[in-house]
Amino acid sequence: MQAGAEAAEATYEAMAPVYDSFTAHHDYEQWLTELLDAVQRHGLRGSRLLDVGCGTGKSFLPMLDRGWEVTGCDISPAMVELAKEKASDRAELCVADMLALPRFGEFDLVWAIDDAINYLLGPEELQSALEGMRDNLAPGGLLLFDVNTLLGYRTFCAETVVVEQGGHRLKWTGLARSDTPAGSICEAILTEEGGAAETHRHRQRHFPEPEVRDVLEQAGLKCLAIHGLYTDGILKQPLNEAVHTKAVYVARRS
Numbered sequence: 474m475q476a477g478a479e480a481a482e483a484t485y486e487a488m489a490p491v492y493d494s495f496t497a498h499h500d501y502e503q504w505l506t507e508l509l510d511a512v513q514r515h516g517l518r519g520s521r522l523l524d525v526g527c528g529t530g531k532s533f534l535p536m537l538d539r540g541w542e543v544t545g546c547d548i549s550p551a552m553v554e555l556a557k558e559k560a561s562d563r564a565e566l567c568v569a570d571m572l573a574l575p576r577f578g579e580f581d582l583v584w585a586i587d588d589a590i591n592y593l594l595g596p597e598e599l600q601s602a603l604e605g606m607r608d609n610l611a612p613g614g615l616l617l618f619d620v621n622t623l624l625g626y627r628t629f630c631a632e633t634v635v636v637e638q639g640g641h642r643l644k645w646t647g648l649a650r651s652d653t654p655a656g657s658i659c660e661a662i663l664t665e666e667g668g669a670a671e672t673h674r675h676r677q678r679h680f681p682e683p684e685v686r687d688v689l690e691q692a693g694l695k696c697l698a699i700h701g702l703y704t705d706g707i708l709k710q711p712l713n714e715a716v717h718t719k720a721v722y723v724a725r726r727s
């Protein structure tokens with residue numbers, strides 16, 4: 474396993490029990506509606522979804538409710554276990570590393586959303602992951618993923634935030650700086666306070682837009698659209714790395 478994947482697995486194995494509390498404020502219903510609108514504009518057909526880095530299921534459960542057939546995978550067995558509890562037998566879920574993605578089948582939509590790609594630590598890793606996703610696309614199928622922008626790293630990943638939710642007190646300490654350069658690897662520490670304090674270390678990399686475009690091409694994918702996203706979850710164009718906290722890419726096989 475590559476270093477980035479190993480670090481991500483260790484982080485999410487430890488973080489799984491508090492993940493839903495830490496992200497409780499994310500409005501997935503609204504966000505997924507925006508993402509679906511974005512792929513529908515590019516001729517989305519069918520309703521088979523592969524959710525790569527599915528975590529505890531937040532990125533696919535609303536899709537089940539919308540009648541989609543879902544397969545999901547994640548590198549962390551603990552995250553997949555929680556997703557299985559929520560989905561029961563309504564989705565096919567397994568542990569898999571996106572750097573060695575199995576061919577699960579043919580999907581109309583393959584996505585890796587809310588941070589999964591950021592844990593890849595360089596363009597070679599990004600290319601391997603995108604090639605694996607490409608090989609799971611049905612003819613005409615669409616790929617969608619997000620990455621943090623420079624503003625995302627320079628703000629949230631440079632700040633200390635305390636979240637109290639579901640009986641947990643969680644402190645996020647971003648170790649990035651307000652002038653962190655493009656293409657950097659940034660770290661953040663998540664600490665559970667009270668009781669036996671536990672620490673989870675996140676290592677994420679910034680992928681600048683020209684680099685992502687280049688890697689998409691190398692991976693045999695055509696970039697169809699790039700959107701910027703601010704914390705309101707609304708997609709905007711054009712992407713502005715100084716204004717948006719996430720970039721959302723839509724692609725298909727070249």
Ligand SMILES: C[S@@+](CC[C@H](N)C(=O)[O-])C[C@H]1O[C@@H](n2cnc3c(N)ncnc32)[C@H](O)[C@@H]1O
Nearest residue numbers: 481485526527528531532548570571587588589
């Ligand atoms: C912030 S969580 C997002 C989970 C889910 N998509 C959501 O929206 O709630 C990022 C997920 O990516 C997963 N991940 C990171 N690196 C991965 C890799 N190499 N292969 C598969 N999953 C990975 C982590 O285990 C984690 O569950």
